[in-house]
Amino acid sequence: xxxxxxxxxxxxxxxxxxxxxxxxxxxxxxxxxxAPTINIAYFVETKPTxxxxxxxxxxxxxxxxxxxxEVGSGAQINAGVVGGSIDIGxxxxxxxxxxxxxxxxxxxVIGLLDNIGPAEELTVRASAHIxxxxxxxxxxxxxxxxxxxxxxxIGFLKTNNLSLSDVxxxxxxxxxxxxxxxxxxxxxxxxxxxxxxxxxxxxGEVYETYKExxxxxxxxxxxxxxxxxxxxxxxxxxVGILKAYGKxxxxxxTNPDDAAAIVGQATGVTAAVAAAxxxxxxxxxxxxxxxxxxxxxxxxxxxxxxQLHHTAEFLVGQKSxxxxxxxxxxxxxxxxxxxxxxxx
Numbered sequence: 378x379x380x381x382x383x384x385x386x387x388x389x390x391x392x393x394x395x396x397x398x399x400x401x402x403x404x405x406x407x408x409x410x411x412a413p414t415i416n417i418a419y420f421v422e423t424k425p426t427x428x429x430x431x432x433x434x435x436x437x438x439x440x441x442x443x444x445x446x447e448v449g450s451g452a453q454i455n456a457g458v459v460g461g462s463i464d465i466g467x468x469x470x471x472x473x474x475x476x477x478x479x480x481x482x483x484x485x486v487i488g489l490l491d492n493i494g495p496a497e498e499l500t501v502r503a504s505a506h507i508x509x510x511x512x513x514x515x516x517x518x519x520x521x522x523x524x525x526x527x528x529x530x531i532g533f534l535k536t537n538n539l540s541l542s543d544v545x546x547x548x549x550x551x552x553x554x555x556x557x558x559x560x561x562x563x564x565x566x567x568x569x570x571x572x573x574x575x576x577x578x579x580x581g582e583v584y585e586t587y588k589e590x591x592x593x594x595x596x597x598x599x600x601x602x603x604x605x606x607x608x609x610x611x612x613x614x615x616v617g618i619l620k621a622y623g624k625x626x627x628x629x630x631t632n633p634d635d636a637a638a639i640v641g642q643a644t645g646v647t648a649a650v651a652a653a654x655x656x657x658x659x660x661x662x663x664x665x666x667x668x669x670x671x672x673x674x675x676x677x678x679x680x681x682x683x684q685l686h687h688t689a690e691f692l693v694g695q696k697s698x699x700x701x702x703x704x705x706x707x708x709x710x711x712x713x714x715x716x717x718x719x720x721x
Contacts, residue, residue: 413611414442415618418454420468421447421551423570423654424490424599427643428636429625438624439617449550452476452523454602458484464607465618470525471598475688478710479698485608485712488601488619488719489666489681493569496657497526497597499533499584500576501565502558507584510537513544516564519557522548523697525597528688530567531695532595533586570654571646595691596684603715612715619719623663629655663720667713674717678708685710 417435419426429435436443446463448454451473457463459482466484470493474486499518501507507516513534520526534544549557551572557563558576565584566576577583601619608615629636633652641651666672673679682704689701 412441413614414444415439415607415611415614416444416446416457416462416464417618418446418448418457418463418466418469420449420569421571421644422468423574423640423644423646423651424468424658425625425629425636425640425655425660426467426490426622427640428628429621431639431643432625434621434624435618437617438621439614441611441614441617449552450521450524450527452521455480455482455523458482458602458604461604464604465615466600466602467618467622468599469602470528471596471600471685472525472528472688472692473523474600474602474710475685475707476523476692476698477602478685478707479689479692479700479702483605484602485605486600486672486685486710487603487608487615487712487715488622488663489661489672490599490601490622492659492661493525493597493599494591494657494659495585495587496654497529497567497569497587498573499530499565499567499586500573500581501584502563503580503582505564507565510539513537513539513565515543517545517547517562518565518567519547519549519554519563520567521550521554525599526567526569528691529586529590529595529597532590532593532691533567536589536593571644571650574646574650574654594687598681598684603712608712608715615715616718619663619716623719626660626662629660663716667716667720672711672713672716675712675714678711682708682711 451469454463454466454469455473455477468490477484507513518530520530547563551568554566554568555572555575558566559579603615637652638648641648661671667674669679671679671681685707686704692698693701
């Protein structure tokens, strides 16, 4: 797919008349007591989501308390939704989302973050002299299983007639990939930044795969999913989460230097690295997500459902899931009603 501040408030309250302040406190306490707690799974990634998280916009826009749960793969989000411990997953990949819908996991795709493109890429050790697909034979490559990177890596092997007996594929989350790289335990990794940026800075180089893989249907994207029961019970909070992301995306587009500094600090890289990483993503504007080329509108599903369907069929071929459902199941797995309200 090609179309893919608290101090000021405290000062204000402190300067209010005593009676007015006293009268307002019960209302504030009542709102705090009634606010839902949202269990949000997130990835440590160099993306605008880190801006909204750092600035507290998710809490502000949703009117909720947020329990942040760091994850290393979309498979963890799927398991958390099934167990009821995760309400919203921010940044889950299209591959685990397709898997989740296929298996009847009770969530819906409510928004899109990005078309990943080259932001997730195969990175190899320069000293290993890996220049052709044949050079991967006998090598150890790490990736988080159940992620979009895993999907892409398997696609690379398949399209180049390499098997899992030719290449040792290791299941490691991003932080462990960096540790294994520094120990010299692996020859390469398929992963996203900041892990990708760290190994590139430590003797790594990009082995480009994304253009060929995109052409062959291995398009990958990052999404936002919401557990059905939570979204139904707290629809305004879900809309607020999407508004917060939209606010962060606009901030990145209009204040790129400040945005990069915030993202870099939040993810442990320099502002320059954060900026370079974010430029690799195609962050799809929220209004554009509501077009036929992407998620579509309620009752009028967009083309992205077809990509989820294709991904599910691939996962069946890899024996990652038992079966792929028919296209309408993936169309119904996308609910843009919250996104429509967020951008209205």
